[in-house]
Amino acid sequence: MQISQGKNLSRAKVENQSAIRNMIYQRGPISRLEISEKLELALPTITTNVATLIAKGLVKEVENAPRAEKTLGRRTTLIDIAEDSRYFIGIEMRGALRRACVSDYRGNRLYTAADDTFYADYEENIRATCEMAKKLLSREDVRDKIAGVGICVPGLVDSGKGILRVHPGYQWRNKDLRRDAARLLGYEGPISVENNACARAYGAHLFHQDLLREAQSFAYLYISAGIACPLCFNSLSPGGTIAGEGEVGHMVMDPAGPVCSCGNRGCLEAYASERAVLDRAAVALRTGHAPILRKLCPGPEEISIEKVLEAQDQGDPAILAIMEDAVTRLGLAIANIDNFVRPDTMLIESKFFLQERNRIRLLEVIHQNLYTETVMDVKFSFVPPDAFSGALGAAAAAIREDLKAYVE
Ligand SMILES: [Zn+2]
Known part of the structure; x- marks a missing residue:
């Protein structure tokens, strides 16, 4: 008793x-x-x-x-x-994009590191990732204040066990990220493992309450090589509560459509992800249908989302059509998500919406396809795309764990 x-x-x-x-x-x-x-x-x-x-x-x-x-x-x-009392290392690990940062409690980035070498092999990738992060971790003015490390990756993640269940793009399966990172970093403290879109939602919840205002729930649509949209309930617990990874990129728009990276046909990602837009723009280039993009990219290897958006801005007819298709499908997907869950706010992070015309067109499509256009209580906010938002979100996941820990 x-x-x-x-x-x-x-x-x-x-x-x-x-x-x-x-x-x-x-x-x-x-x-x-x-x-x-x-x-x-x-x-x-x-x-x-x-x-x-x-x-x-x-x-x-x-x-x-x-x-x-x-x-x-x-x-x-x-x-x-006391925002400066402890530091956290946040890491985003992707095939050709690795980012790490040191963050304080309030999401101020003290140091950053980046490496874009492409590694499809998991072992090579995590070794390079940890090598990069270790340089931050071992800084003299940082190491004694580190209270946690957060790592985020695309794909299905079991954050409780710290395991990456599957990364469909690279066929990485059942990788014990927490154990591997602890070994390669030589770090014995707590390590949080998250899906990279969920990490961004945690980052928004901890560091961007200004965008969320009084929202009780929000969705975070993140468009990069893939598309994801986790849903977050804005509770007092740090980071709120997240419902799943929000793999909306694989909602089927057309069962007879192009083959997606997941193996199915006609997924949203196969039309409207950065990867899909780049693939389609590359075809237009090869077949001589994109004269303005051709001037901007004399060689095919120089194509990038930034160049595609510039060609769109200058009125390249093929690129205008590709972007119109991508933005329309994103607008349809957002309207569908909203009709289904009706979050108070939706944050949208994508390079596509650096262009005002794409923002306007997206909102137009959303409004046309909402269940009832008279109730526009959902607020859409465009978050400036940031190559470190994933790393910072991973740090947020680590902060979230830290705030749960008992201090004697
Ligand atoms: Zn798919």
């Missing part, structure tokens, strides 16, 4: 402290009294925990501006996260 009570008590202690740390992270600067009211925990519990966290340097007291009408000029002391 005694033992079980003791166990329950310690579990309550752990849960209370985690709730307090999360509240400070999400709502700070915040007063002790407000934390106590919001969490429905006794004020002495808040005071004791805050004292421990201050002693460890993880949270700090900040002076609030006097609120004359209420306190006759008396300043209240607020509590906020």
